Amino acid sequence: MVSEKDFSNQEEITWCPGCGNYSIRMALQKTLAGMEFKPHQVAMVSGIGQAGKMPHYLRVNGFNGLHGRALPAGTALAAVRRDLQVIVESGDGDIYGEGGNHFLHALRRNPNLALFVHNNQVYGLTKGQASPTSDLGMKTTVQTKGVQLLPLNPLALAIAGGAGFVARSFSGNTEHLKEMMKKAIEYPGLSFLDILQPCVSFNRVNTFQWYRERVYEMGSEHDKGDREQALKKAEEWGDNIPLGIFYQEKRAVFAEDFPRLSREEIFDPRPRVNSWTEMLEKFK
Amino acid sequence: MLNIRIGGQAGQGINTIAKFLAKSLLRNGFYVFTSKDYMSRIRGGHNFSDVRLGSRPLGAAVEKVDILLALDETTWSIHQEFIQEDGLLLYDEDDFSPETGPGIKKGLPLKKKAEQFGDKRVAGVIALGLIHRALGIWPEVLQDLLAEKFKGSILEQNLEGLTWGHKMGEDYFSPDDGHAPDESMLISGNDALGMGAVAAGVQFYSAYPMTPATGVMNFLAGQAQKFNILVEQAEDEIAAINMALGAAYGGVRAMTGTSGGGFSLMVEGLGLAGMTETPLVIVNGQRPGPATGLPTRTEQGDLEFVIHASQGEFPRIVLAPRQQGEAFYQVVRAFNLADEYQVPVIVMSDQFLADSEQTIEELSLSADQFSRGKLIKDHRDQEPYLRYKITDDGISPRLIPGEEGQVVMADSDEHNQAGNIIEDAATRRQMMEKRMKRLEIIKENLEPPLYHGAEPEEAQFILVSWGSTYGPLEEARLNLEKEGFKLGHYSFQDLWPLPPGKWQEILNRVPWVLVENNYTGQLGSVLSTEGIKSPRALINKYDGRPFKIEELQQAIKREVNSHGQ
Numbered sequence: 001m002v003s004e005k006d007f008s009n010q011e012e013i014t015w016c017p018g019c020g021n022y023s024i025r026m027a028l029q030k031t032l033a034g035m036e037f038k039p040h041q042v043a044m045v046s047g048i049g050q051a052g053k054m055p056h057y058l059r060v061n062g063f064n065g066l067h068g069r070a071l072p073a074g075t076a077l078a079a080v081r082r083d084l085q086v087i088v089e090s091g092d093g094d095i096y097g098e099g100g101n102h103f104l105h106a107l108r109r110n111p112n113l114a115l116f117v118h119n120n121q122v123y124g125l126t127k128g129q130a131s132p133t134s135d136l137g138m139k140t141t142v143q144t145k146g147v148q149l150l151p152l153n154p155l156a157l158a159i160a161g162g163a164g165f166v167a168r169s170f171s172g173n174t175e176h177l178k179e180m181m182k183k184a185i186e187y188p189g190l191s192f193l194d195i196l197q198p199c200v201s202f203n204r205v206n207t208f209q210w211y212r213e214r215v216y217e218m219g220s221e222h223d224k225g226d227r228e229q230a231l232k233k234a235e236e237w238g239d240n241i242p243l244g245i246f247y248q249e250k251r252a253v254f255a256e257d258f259p260r261l262s263r264e265e266i267f268d269p270r271p272r273v274n275s276w277t278e279m280l281e282k283f284k
Numbered sequence: 285m286l287n288i289r290i291g292g293q294a295g296q297g298i299n300t301i302a303k304f305l306a307k308s309l310l311r312n313g314f315y316v317f318t319s320k321d322y323m324s325r326i327r328g329g330h331n332f333s334d335v336r337l338g339s340r341p342l343g344a345a346v347e348k349v350d351i352l353l354a355l356d357e358t359t360w361s362i363h364q365e366f367i368q369e370d371g372l373l374l375y376d377e378d379d380f381s382p383e384t385g386p387g388i389k390k391g392l393p394l395k396k397k398a399e400q401f402g403d404k405r406v407a408g409v410i411a412l413g414l415i416h417r418a419l420g421i422w423p424e425v426l427q428d429l430l431a432e433k434f435k436g437s438i439l440e441q442n443l444e445g446l447t448w449g450h451k452m453g454e455d456y457f458s459p460d461d462g463h464a465p466d467e468s469m470l471i472s473g474n475d476a477l478g479m480g481a482v483a484a485g486v487q488f489y490s491a492y493p494m495t496p497a498t499g500v501m502n503f504l505a506g507q508a509q510k511f512n513i514l515v516e517q518a519e520d521e522i523a524a525i526n527m528a529l530g531a532a533y534g535g536v537r538a539m540t541g542t543s544g545g546g547f548s549l550m551v552e553g554l555g556l557a558g559m560t561e562t563p564l565v566i567v568n569g570q571r572p573g574p575a576t577g578l579p580t581r582t583e584q585g586d587l588e589f590v591i592h593a594s595q596g597e598f599p600r601i602v603l604a605p606r607q608q609g610e611a612f613y614q615v616v617r618a619f620n621l622a623d624e625y626q627v628p629v630i631v632m633s634d635q636f637l638a639d640s641e642q643t644i645e646e647l648s649l650s651a652d653q654f655s656r657g658k659l660i661k662d663h664r665d666q667e668p669y670l671r672y673k674i675t676d677d678g679i680s681p682r683l684i685p686g687e688e689g690q691v692v693m694a695d696s697d698e699h700n701q702a703g704n705i706i707e708d709a710a711t712r713r714q715m716m717e718k719r720m721k722r723l724e725i726i727k728e729n730l731e732p733p734l735y736h737g738a739e740p741e742e743a744q745f746i747l748v749s750w751g752s753t754y755g756p757l758e759e760a761r762l763n764l765e766k767e768g769f770k771l772g773h774y775s776f777q778d779l780w781p782l783p784p785g786k787w788q789e790i791l792n793r794v795p796w797v798l799v800e801n802n803y804t805g806q807l808g809s810v811l812s813t814e815g816i817k818s819p820r821a822l823i824n825k826y827d828g829r830p831f832k833i834e835e836l837q838q839a840i841k842r843e844v845n846s847h848g849q
Binding site for chain 1: 686
């Protein structure tokens with residue numbers, strides 16, 4: 001039996017006390033253990049930001065790359081290593097801001113990975129500037145007159161952009177979060193899960209209390225196969241914030257026809273001589 | 285040695301005509317060198333291709349023209365001054381009537397006749413028939429080539445065109461017989477770079493299209509099914525390099541390719557390869573910059589850039605293949621070096637190398653040209669695996685992720701041996717030293733420059749070049765040697781870190797002249813970091829065109845004369 005402790009390591013965690021990242025980390029450990037994964041079967045790819053530190057605080061394979069660039073690295077890893085469960089995990093600034101272009105194209109490409117975005121609507125690591133999802137009017141040290149840019153709606157964008165799995169959860173609802181993580185990991189293709197999370201140090205607007213009073217779980221009346229309904233639901237924000245799977249459909253997975261490589265084939269990839277000779281003929 | 289130039293507008297099939305001609309000459313036993321001069325447009329403008337043939341290996345383009353096939357009047361007006369007195373001008377008599385200028389003028393109703401055969405695109409093949417006749421070559425080989433490409437009525441039309449064209453020609457030239465070995469190949473730099481990757485076992489290639497490196501992606505995409513290569517067109521060059529790094533972290537051999545503009549976008553990723561010690565091969569096909577520059581032209585303007593690109597300090601290797609055949613072997617070697625030292629390796633190409641084709645010996649797969657360094661499939665240890673374990677040579681065993689009981693952590697932050705983020709001074713110092721000490725080891729294992737020509741002590745001076753300038757410069761030097769000049773030639777292929785050798789002592793003693801396809805003479809600056817004194821002169825070119833043999837000979841002669849004997 002695999003236990004959640006198998007996914008713990010001894011690293012000192014540098015998140016603020018009370019940060020939503022702790023409960024996301026715990027939910028992920030429990031989800032992976034519950035799904036009977038072993039640490040060596042999981043690879044987490046992250047960018048930069050408080051959320052991007054996640055692979056350091058778990059015992060799984062990890063690639064903590066550049067700011068905004070987790071999706072390209074994760075995409076390629078998932079394609080050439082079909083034996084690994086790839087999870088791309090980063091924050092709203094990383095995925096929606098710095099990495100926005102990769103987000104758009106990952107939706108089109110549909111690699112087989114789970115994308116978990118910690119969305120606290122603020123930049124934590126750089127101390128409190130607006131993120132792409134900050135609410136209008138939020139004052140920061142840079143946005144002194146309050147945020148003037150329209151907030152990005154990541155769920156609507158993902159549905160419109162062609163994602164086959166679009167969901168939202170809340171770090172304060174562990175049971176729901178675990179269920180969403182599990183369904184996302186099970187989905188073949190890019191499964192996008194936006195995780196609302198309070199930032200206790202820099203977001204004075206969207207606090208734990210703020211989220212808790214507004215979020216609700218969508219019931220069976222929501223048809224996740226209906227794209228129009230999903231888009232409408234994704235527009236809902238403010239007094240009521242829906243959680244759950246907004247949209248789900250089956251789509252062709254990126255590089256599905258690329259072979260599942262054995263460790264030996266990875267180690268010694270030299271080409272076969274007959275294919276080589278055949279190729280040379282064209283140049284004679 | 286003869287030079288055939290085919291010119292016209294984009295879309296007139298210049299490439300196809302040149303390709304058929306070059307292939308036919310190759311199969312007739314000639315050594316061939318082709319080069320392309322094209323504009324950044326799909327239709328119209330003025331493009332030309334040169335096909336040189338000879339009885340010994342060729343590695344450069346020349347200015348002079350023995351046969352000019354002018355598919356429009358512009359081609360004739362631009363290139364007529366290069367036609368030799370005993371040269372031949374072929375043109376469509378319905379396009380224009382050249383009355384002046386050198387050479388024998390041969391006008392035929394190429395397009396009109398082609399339409400009679402059924403398709404005006406046959407005009408090029410009619411011209412090829414004429415050219416074959418002018419060279420005294422029977423067109424059987426070309427008939428085979430056409431049959432490999434076309435079928436049915438299209439083949440019939442082309443064969444009729446070829447026969448008619450051949451009949452309408454006359455014997456003008458009698459080139460020496462070619463002596464290229466039967467197993468010779470005709471290959472472009474881009475194809476050779478791609479073929480090197482195939483030979484090395486590349487399993488992942490991601491790139492964003494950018495001239496002149498796109499050909500590498502085209503080649504690999506064409507071979508992807510046969511060799512199980514995942515070729516992905518990324519959304520931008522940032523994605524391209526980060527994808528390649530993700531794949532390389534997974535253990536496969538990965539590569540990306542671009543030109544200077546795309547390389548600029550890749551720079552942060554280059555640093556990521558350095559910091560995470562992830563092996564990666566990057567092809568940089570240079571073109572004149574900065575910014576968009578001259579997209580379809582050539583330059584050697586990125587040397588200092590790629591040596592210094594990225595914030596921070598980390599070891600990297602920069603190689604610049606001199607010729608097409610070497611482009612193949614240097615990519616194979618680049619993959620081995622990347623794996624052995626766990627560093628990024630940059631292979632420098634340029635439009636001249638990438639697009640020119642050269643007759644070379646058959647490329648072979650060789651078992652001893654394969655090394656994955658300290659890559660391991662199993663950790664086999666009670667202790668947990670440490671990705672950045674401190675070792676004597678600074679190189680840690682690199683475990684393919686996925687071994688039961690072990691995890692592999694790679695990090696762009698400064699990290700400890702396990703790959704986890706740290707900030708303390710002692711670990712930072714330890715990791716900097718671990719990474720940087722490989723530079724000295726790499727240096728000792730790279731190859732010093734090649735030397736050709738007169739003994740340094742007897743040389744009037746030594747010519748110094750790097751990368752693709754080798755071909756034209758060495759041919760110019762050989763020609764001058766026949767005229768009695770005493771010159772040496774050092775050509776660098778391994779450029780960073782600079783390998784030690786007796787060249788250092790020689791260049792500080794004997795006068796030398798730097799020859800580069802750029803404005804500032806960048807290799808001179810790079811050599812000065814090793815304490816090499818400045819060159820006596822710089823022969824350079826920065827108009828976006830490659831060096832031609834004649835102009836190099838003239839420039840070298842001027843340099844000799846300016847200093848007396």
